Amino acid sequence: MARLAVALKEVPVVDVPHVTVRGLRKSFGSVTIYDGFNVDIPRGRFVSIFGPNGCGKSTLINLIAGLIPVDGGEIRIGGKPVRDVRIGYVFQNYREALFPWLRAIDNIEYPLRVAKVPKAERDARVARLVAKFDVKIDLKRYPYEMSGGQQQLVSIMRALIVEPEVLFLDEPFSALDYEMTLFMRDQLQHIFNETRMTMVLVSHDLEEAVYMADKVLLLSRAPTTIADYPEIPCPRPRNPETLVDPVFTQLRGHCLDVFQREVRKS
Amino acid sequence: MRSAASFPIRDSLLPVVGVVVLVLLWYAAIAAKLVDPVLLPSPWETMKAMWTGVADGTLLHDFLRTVERTILATLIAMVLAIPLGIVLGSWPRLYLALEFVIDFFRSTPASAMFPLFLVVFGVGDETKILVATFGAALVILFNVAYGVMNARKNRLLAAKVMGASRARILFEVTLLESLPQTFVGLRNGVSLALVIVVVAEMFIGSADGLGHRVFEAQQLLQMPDMYAAIFAAGALGYCLNLLFQVAERRLVHWSGK
Structure with a gap:
């Protein structure tokens, strides 16, 4: 039975929509980004969003996460409006997203305080989460006393502490050096494999987008449509060998073709 | 090395x-x-005058009166300007509507307001303190409002996405975000309050305070006393600035990092 459950978890046969976007409209001034945009993000899967500059990759997750208002259309997460759903959001700029007046541990705990979780339970949940991450960070430090990678790790933990239904990540590793980026990708994949929570990653790095994802949402230039939405069937856990796996290289090549076709359209 | x-x-x-x-x-x-020795006594004579002034209590009294007025003016200015600055900063359109007025009066030399305040509040302590309050409050107001307006948007969004209420975001994020800029306002405000208080003590029917002491010593040509009072005023300004710097480093440990 247990093995069957694992097998089912590993290979979802049918995608069940978790996030549904219908008829989305959004303009900034006279620039129309979305004009009747539809997409489904399947439950328990990792979706990367990739596309040309200015196509509204980050805007899309900001709209879904409720950070900016929509001009029109409907966005639902598990059938509910976003304000009724626990979500996690990891910002690109960790320096400006963490609270510098709180120690790392208090930053991580803060969403639980907002949710009025009692102190004892907050401590227990933070301890449990920290144990899941295989890193040695002194969480008594303030964010500005930590390296960039450590700060972003704290940001991710802060997003995960509420056990969100969906985790949104907006180019989370783009400000980190290469070594740290590789390490963080592993950490994130590890969390995904353990929790199987729905994750949505905006990336400006095609290889990263494909490497991390179950599905890659390739966007066109604005007004934005879906250029392609391919499955990435490479087995998990993925590792450096995945990068030379023929399935992987073929799909990355395909995504690059789609991307270049979209870029040339302008 | x-x-x-x-x-x-x-x-x-x-x-x-x-x-x-x-x-x-x-x-x-x-x-x-x-220099004419009458106009410039030696450092030693100045030190002696300072010591005598402290020992017989007259310099100390004037010093403490100036401290009292400056602190009082700054405190009133803080009580008025900080909440108002938060309100204006949270409503940028309201701030824009008032920006010119605030900037205009912030740029008006507070000393130009003495006659008006004298007519309204009389020649008592109130006038000295309130003119200083006027100057300091506008400086503090301006800085608090800017601190609130320039709060990092990402931090506010981070709190919002956690489901924090508007009140919680204001008190636990925006206000802390504005603290470094608020302290800039407080340091400038207290310095300005001291300047205004000392000038007010010189010219508005005053019986004590460092400004009064400097002016009187000059009138009586007691130069060592005058220099002693000037240095006392300098020490006061320096210490007030230091006080706010230390408070800032304690309260806003993240400032500039």
Whole structure:
């Protein structure tokens, strides 16, 4: 039975929509980004969003996460409006997203305080989460006393502490050096494999987008449509060998073709 | 370290060098008779005047009166300006509507307001304190409002996405975000309050305070007393600034990081 459950978890046969976007409209001034945009993000899967500059990759997750208002259309997460759903959001700029007046541990705990979780339970949940991450960070430090990678790790933990239904990540590793980026990708994949929570990653790095994802949402230039939405069937856990796996290289090549076709359209 | 070898002085003692050089130049000017000895007493005489003033309590009294007025003016200014600055900063459109008025009066020399305040509040302590309050409050208001307006948007969004209420975001994020800029306002505000209080003590029917002491000593040509009072005023300004710096480093440990 247990093995069957694992097998089912590993290979979802049918995608069940978790996030549904219908008829989305959004303009900034006279620039129309979305004009009747539809997409489904399947439950328990990792979706990367990739596309040309200015196509509204980050805007899309900001709209879904409720950070900016929509001009029109409907966005639902598990059938509910976003304000009724626990979500996690990891910002690109960790320096400006963490609270510098709180120690790392208090930053991580803060969403639980907002949710009025009692102190004892907050401590227990933070301890449990920290144990899941295989890193040695002194969480008594303030964010500005930590390296960039450590700060972003704290940001991710802060997003995960509420056990969100969906985790949104907006180019989370783009400000980190290469070594740290590789390490963080592993950490994130590890969390995904353990929790199987729905994750949505905006990336400006095609290889990263494909490497991390179950599905890659390739966007066109604005007004934005879906250029392609391919499955990435490479087995998990993925590792450096995945990068030379023929399935992987073929799909990355395909995504690059789609991307270049979209870029040339302008 | 070659520089340390050529200047065998510990870094912590370097600030003393400037003081020593100033005192030596002062002595040199007297020895060379560059200045009328009546107008420029020696450092030693000035020190003596300062010591006598402290010992007989007159300088100390004037000093404390100035401290009292300055602190009071700053406190009233804080009580008025900080909440108002938060309100204006949270409503940028309201701030824009009032920005010109605030900037105009912030740029108006507070000393130009003395006659008006005298007519309204009389020649008592209130006038001195309130003119200083006026000057300090506008500086503080301006900085608090800007601190609130320039709160990092990402931090506010981070709190919002966690489901924090507007009140929680205001008190636990925006206000803390604005603290570094608020302290800039407080430091400038207290300095300005001191300037205004000292000037007010000189010219508005005043019986005590450092401004009064400087002015009276000058009128009586008691130069050592005058210099002593000037240095006391300088020390006061320096200490007030230091006080706010230390408070800032304690309360806003993340400032500039």
